[in-house]
Amino acid sequence: MNQTPPQLETIEIAPQCPSGVVELLQITDTHLFADKNADFLGIAPWQSGLAVVDAILENEQLSGTQPHDFILATGDLSQDHSRESYRHFSELMGKLAPPVFWLPGNHDDAVLMQAELDNAGISNAKHLLCGQWQILLLDTQLPGETHGELSAAQLSLLAQALQQYPEHHLLLAVHHQGIPVGCAWLDQHNLRNASAMKALLADHQASTVVLCGHVHQGFDQGEQGVRYLASPSTCIQFKPLSDEFALDTMAPGWRAMSLYPDGRLSTQVWRLPPHFFTPDFSATGY
Ligand SMILES: Nc1ncnc2c1ncn2[C@@H]1O[C@@H]2COP(=O)(O)O[C@H]2[C@H]1O
Numbered sequence: 001m002n003q004t005p006p007q008l009e010t011i012e013i014a015p016q017c018p019s020g021v022v023e024l025l026q027i028t029d030t031h032l033f034a035d036k037n038a039d040f041l042g043i044a045p046w047q048s049g050l051a052v053v054d055a056i057l058e059n060e061q062l063s064g065t066q067p068h069d070f071i072l073a074t075g076d077l078s079q080d081h082s083r084e085s086y087r088h089f090s091e092l093m094g095k096l097a098p099p100v101f102w103l104p105g106n107h108d109d110a111v112l113m114q115a116e117l118d119n120a121g122i123s124n125a126k127h128l129l130c131g132q133w134q135i136l137l138l139d140t141q142l143p144g145e146t147h148g149e150l151s152a153a154q155l156s157l158l159a160q161a162l163q164q165y166p167e168h169h170l171l172l173a174v175h176h177q178g179i180p181v182g183c184a185w186l187d188q189h190n191l192r193n194a195s196a197m198k199a200l201l202a203d204h205q206a207s208t209v210v211l212c213g214h215v216h217q218g219f220d221q222g223e224q225g226v227r228y229l230a231s232p233s234t235c236i237q238f239k240p241l242s243d244e245f246a247l248d249t250m251a252p253g254w255r256a257m258s259l260y261p262d263g264r265l266s267t268q269v270w271r272l273p274p275h276f277f278t279p280d281f282s283a284t285g286y
């Protein structure tokens with residue numbers, strides 16, 4: 001039986017910067033538990049997540065940087081699927097003023113997540129127009145699997161966005177990586193049908209950037225005119241270019257992005273000071 005494809009619903013947000021530059025933050029893979037002191041491979045995700053939020057607030061106060069238009073939360077917000085973990089995420093986001101938009105990761109309970117984030121007043125909007133940019137958040141979760149996939153419905157939303165806004169630059173946010181990051185153990189858990197996404201993106205004439213979470217490391221690479229970005233988790237970090245599971249010595253962090261009206265994107269990965277949160281390097285997985 002053929003199902004009617006979902007209709008793209010778009011909300012508009014005016015950039016705060018008078019020159020039309022869109023300022024945003026990505027927070028990803030918070031892996032929170034119901035218990036704020038619960039341990040995740042040697043780090044308590046609530047404590048490291050809170051330290052990240054405090055560092056973002058401190059950055060804004062110290063440097064007087066441009067206020068952020070919004071935050072993208074790109075999945076694996078919970079590690080234990082508990083209602084409380086989503087409440088803790090909402091509490092963290094409540095400390096930061098801008099609106100938050102989210103998508104699920106492989107570890108999330110999407111139904112519970114939506115209910116709890118709705119309760120906290122966190123918007124479920126998935127397509128944003130901001131200045132000359134469009135931001136689309138797609139769901140790559142395959143329940144019960146670690147890897148991801150874009151369903152026909154999600155691909156249809158991408159096709160609609162590109163068809164309706166062909167001249168807007170695109171920032172596409174997903175949980176799973178669309179190109180290999182170079183860690184064999186992690187690249188088996190990738191976005192399996194990335195080729196379907198890439199086929200649609202190939203026709204887009206304006207700037208195209210794909211932003212993901214999941215890989216717990218900074219990554220910035222171009223392929224066929226598309227820029228692929230990935231970012232540190234707010235808790236444990238995976239060691240880049242490692243074939244086997246390995247944790248990295250880099251501190252928890254987040255990504256800041258400035259989207260310019262002409263399609264340029266400038267971005268910076270921020271991290272907590274070294275050695276603030278040291279994981280258990282003997283861990284072989286989870
Ligand atoms: N040692 C391992 N080998 C392969 N996959 C793993 C290992 N440990 C954890 N994983 C899975 O790999 C996933 C990568 O990031 P996630 O946080 O989504 O969740 C992780 C686990 O589901």
Ligand SMILES: [Fe+2]
Binds near residue numbers: 107
């Ligand atoms: Fe993940």
